[in-house]
Amino acid sequence: MSELMRGEGSPDTLGLLLAAERSRRLLLLRMLDDSIDLGPAWELLSRAQRHAPQVVEDLMMYPQTGMWLATALRRLRGTAQGDEPPLWVVLGHVRSLAAAAGLRAGLDFTLDDVPVRHGRVPLPTLGCAVLPVTEPWATATVRSEGGSAVVERGAAAVPLLGPPGPRWHPVRRLTVGPEDRRLSITLDDADPYRTYPRPTEPRPLSDEAAAHWRGLLERAWAVLLDEQPATADAMRCGLLSLTPTVARERFRPRSVTSGDAFGGIEASEPDDALQLAVTLVHEFQHTKLGSLLHLAPLLTDDTGPASPEAWYAPWRDDPRPLEGLLQGIYAFAGITRFWREHRKAASGPNRLAHFEFALWRVHLTRAMRQIRRHPRLTPLGTALLDTLREHGARWLTEPVPEEWLTLARLCADDHAARWRAHHRRPTAPAVDTAVRAWLEGASEPPRASVSGSPLVPDASARWLDSLAVLVRYRLSGTDDDRIALDGPEKTAARVTGALTGDALLAMGDPEAARTAYLTDLAADPGPAGAWAGLGSALTRAGTDPGAARLLRGRPELARAVHRALTDATGTAPDPVRLAAWLGPLES
Incomplete structure (x- = not known):
C-alpha cells in the first residue's frame, strides 16, 4: 500500500491488484449470469475453462472484457447513457467472448447468434471478421471443426485465424524491449469495448499504421527502461492493451483509461516516442488508482447539497468534481516524476524537460492545496494526499534554470x-x-x-x-x-x-x-x-x-x-x- 501511496508500485503490488481485479471480474460475470440466461455461451466458456484454463483466464482479465461486463450490467439496470447498440447486441457479446475462448482452446463447436456490428464480427483478443451485411446489427454463426474455423451468415463464410486479408483482420500483438525486460501488449483496433467510456465499432489499422505504432512503442519503451526502470517493470504486469486513435493537434494528445478496464489504454497517435512514454506513465497512474479504489475508498459518499463541488484542475479546461481532481492529482504526480527523471537523463541542455518539470510541479501543488483536509477524504485518502504533497514540496526545492x-x-x-x-x-x-x-x-x-x-x-x-x-x-x-x-x-x-x-x-x-x-x-x-x-x-x-x-x-x-x-x-x-x-x- 505504501508504494501506491507514493504513486509507485512494484510488480508484486501490481500482482495483488490484478488478483483483486480478477475477483471483481468473476463477481461481475456471476451477477450477469444471475440476471440473464447465458445459455450456450456459458457452456462453451465452461468447456474452454476445463480444456485450457489459461485461455479463459486471459480473456477474463483482458481490459475490454471488464469494460463489457460493466457496460452490460449498467444497460440491464438502466444506468448507462445512450441506447446504441441495442441491448441484445451488448448482451450477445458474451457469445463473441465464448467463441474466442473456444477458438483459442482448439475446441470443436458451433455457436449461433454471435453479434455482427455494421458488418464486422469482433472476437476478443483475436480480431474481427467482415461479412457482406448491410444492416447495422445482425447475427452470425461461428463454427470450429478439425482445426479450421469460419464465421457464417447465410451463404457467406469467412475463414478465421488465418493470415490478414480483406475479410479477416487479426489483432496485432506488440512485443518490445530486450528479452528479460519485454513489454507485450495488444494493439487493439477491433474490440468494440476498447474505447472508454462508450464502445465504438472496429476500425482495423493499415499495416503501415501498425508498423508506425510499433516503432513509437519500441522507442518509448526504451526511454522508460532507461529512465523509469521501476515503473517499466510494473507496467510489464499491468499494461495489457493499447487502443490507437487518430492524431490530434501537436502537444495536445488525448488518452483515456477506465476503472472497469484494468490494463487498457486508449491513446491518440503521439507526436513522438517521448510523448507516448509520458502517456503510458499518465494512464498507468490512472490504472493503479482505479484498481485501488475498487479495494478501498479515498472519499466518503457525497451527502452535500444537490449542486456538487467542483474544483480547478490545472490539466483541464472545465471544473472537476473532487473524485476527478484526485484522479488527476495522482496521474500528474507520475508525469511530474517522469519529467524530473527525464531532465536528469537527457544529454546536454534539455529546455523542454526543465520547463515541463517546473510547470507540472506548480500545477500539482496548486491542485493539492485546494483540497487539503477536505472533510470527504477518508483516512486513506488523507494519507495518500499527504504523501504526494510531501513529494511535491521536495520537488519544488529542486533547482531549474531561471529562464x-x-x-x-x-x-x-x-x-x-x-x-x-x-x-x-x-x-x-x-x-x-x-x-x-x-x-x-x-x-x-x-x-x-x-x-x-x-x-x-x-x-x-x-x-x-x-x-x-x-x-x-x-x-x-x-x-x-x-x-x-x-x-x-x-x-x-x-x-x-x-x-x-x-x-x-x-x-x-x-x-x-x-x-x-x-x-x-x-x-x-x-x-x-x-x-x-x-x-x-x-x-x-x-x-x-x-x-x-x-x-x-x-x-x-x-x-x-x-x-x-x-x-x-x-x-x-x-x-x-x-x-x-x-x-x-x-x-
Missing part, C-alpha cells in the same frame, strides 16, 4: 487566470458597487467589491493551455527558428485557441503582447483569454503591477466591471487603467 522556471510559472499563472476568467462570476452587487465608485471618480474601489466570485461553469471554455503549447513549440528545438520567422499571427494560427498576444508572449516580447491583447479587447472585450493574457503580459513586462496582480488573481472582476461600464456609458474604459484601479482588491 525555464520563469516561463513555467508564467504559464501556470496564465492557465489559472484563464480558468477563472471563464468559470468565476463576480456577484452583481460587487460589480454594481465598483461601477458606481468608478463613475463617481473614487480613488479606489470600495471593499464591498471584493466579495467572492461564485463558480459558474462556462461550457465554451476551451484551449486554456494555449500559452504553454506555444512555449513547447519554442522549446522543442525543431520549430524554434521557424516560429520566429513565421511571425506572431501565423504562429498563433498553428495553435487552436491561441491569440496573437499569446504567440508574442511565448516568443519573449511582453510589450508587443500587451499591445496585441489590448487590440483584441478593443475589438471585442468579451473573450476571457485576452483579459488573462493581458495580465500575463503585464507580469512578464514588469509594468503596471497593480493591474497585473488583479488580472492574474481576479480577471473575471475586471471583465465584468468593464462590460458593465461600457453598457452604462457607451464608452469602454481602458482595460489596464481599470485593472489598476481595481488592483487594491487583490492586494
Whole structure:
C-alpha cells in the first residue's frame, strides 16, 4: 500500500491488484449470469475453462472484457447513457467472448447468434471478421471443426485465424524491449469495448499504421527502461492493451483509461516516442488508482447539497468534481516524476524537460492545496494526499534554470487566470458597487467589491493551455527558428485557441503582447483569454503591477466591471487603467 501511496508500485503490488481485479471480474460475470440466461455461451466458456484454463483466464482479465461486463450490467439496470447498440447486441457479446475462448482452446463447436456490428464480427483478443451485411446489427454463426474455423451468415463464410486479408483482420500483438525486460501488449483496433467510456465499432489499422505504432512503442519503451526502470517493470504486469486513435493537434494528445478496464489504454497517435512514454506513465497512474479504489475508498459518499463541488484542475479546461481532481492529482504526480527523471537523463541542455518539470510541479501543488483536509477524504485518502504533497514540496526545492522556471510559472499563472476568467462570476452587487465608485471618480474601489466570485461553469471554455503549447513549440528545438520567422499571427494560427498576444508572449516580447491583447479587447472585450493574457503580459513586462496582480488573481472582476461600464456609458474604459484601479482588491 505504501508504494501506491507514493504513486509507485512494484510488480508484486501490481500482482495483488490484478488478483483483486480478477475477483471483481468473476463477481461481475456471476451477477450477469444471475440476471440473464447465458445459455450456450456459458457452456462453451465452461468447456474452454476445463480444456485450457489459461485461455479463459486471459480473456477474463483482458481490459475490454471488464469494460463489457460493466457496460452490460449498467444497460440491464438502466444506468448507462445512450441506447446504441441495442441491448441484445451488448448482451450477445458474451457469445463473441465464448467463441474466442473456444477458438483459442482448439475446441470443436458451433455457436449461433454471435453479434455482427455494421458488418464486422469482433472476437476478443483475436480480431474481427467482415461479412457482406448491410444492416447495422445482425447475427452470425461461428463454427470450429478439425482445426479450421469460419464465421457464417447465410451463404457467406469467412475463414478465421488465418493470415490478414480483406475479410479477416487479426489483432496485432506488440512485443518490445530486450528479452528479460519485454513489454507485450495488444494493439487493439477491433474490440468494440476498447474505447472508454462508450464502445465504438472496429476500425482495423493499415499495416503501415501498425508498423508506425510499433516503432513509437519500441522507442518509448526504451526511454522508460532507461529512465523509469521501476515503473517499466510494473507496467510489464499491468499494461495489457493499447487502443490507437487518430492524431490530434501537436502537444495536445488525448488518452483515456477506465476503472472497469484494468490494463487498457486508449491513446491518440503521439507526436513522438517521448510523448507516448509520458502517456503510458499518465494512464498507468490512472490504472493503479482505479484498481485501488475498487479495494478501498479515498472519499466518503457525497451527502452535500444537490449542486456538487467542483474544483480547478490545472490539466483541464472545465471544473472537476473532487473524485476527478484526485484522479488527476495522482496521474500528474507520475508525469511530474517522469519529467524530473527525464531532465536528469537527457544529454546536454534539455529546455523542454526543465520547463515541463517546473510547470507540472506548480500545477500539482496548486491542485493539492485546494483540497487539503477536505472533510470527504477518508483516512486513506488523507494519507495518500499527504504523501504526494510531501513529494511535491521536495520537488519544488529542486533547482531549474531561471529562464525555464520563469516561463513555467508564467504559464501556470496564465492557465489559472484563464480558468477563472471563464468559470468565476463576480456577484452583481460587487460589480454594481465598483461601477458606481468608478463613475463617481473614487480613488479606489470600495471593499464591498471584493466579495467572492461564485463558480459558474462556462461550457465554451476551451484551449486554456494555449500559452504553454506555444512555449513547447519554442522549446522543442525543431520549430524554434521557424516560429520566429513565421511571425506572431501565423504562429498563433498553428495553435487552436491561441491569440496573437499569446504567440508574442511565448516568443519573449511582453510589450508587443500587451499591445496585441489590448487590440483584441478593443475589438471585442468579451473573450476571457485576452483579459488573462493581458495580465500575463503585464507580469512578464514588469509594468503596471497593480493591474497585473488583479488580472492574474481576479480577471473575471475586471471583465465584468468593464462590460458593465461600457453598457452604462457607451464608452469602454481602458482595460489596464481599470485593472489598476481595481488592483487594491487583490492586494
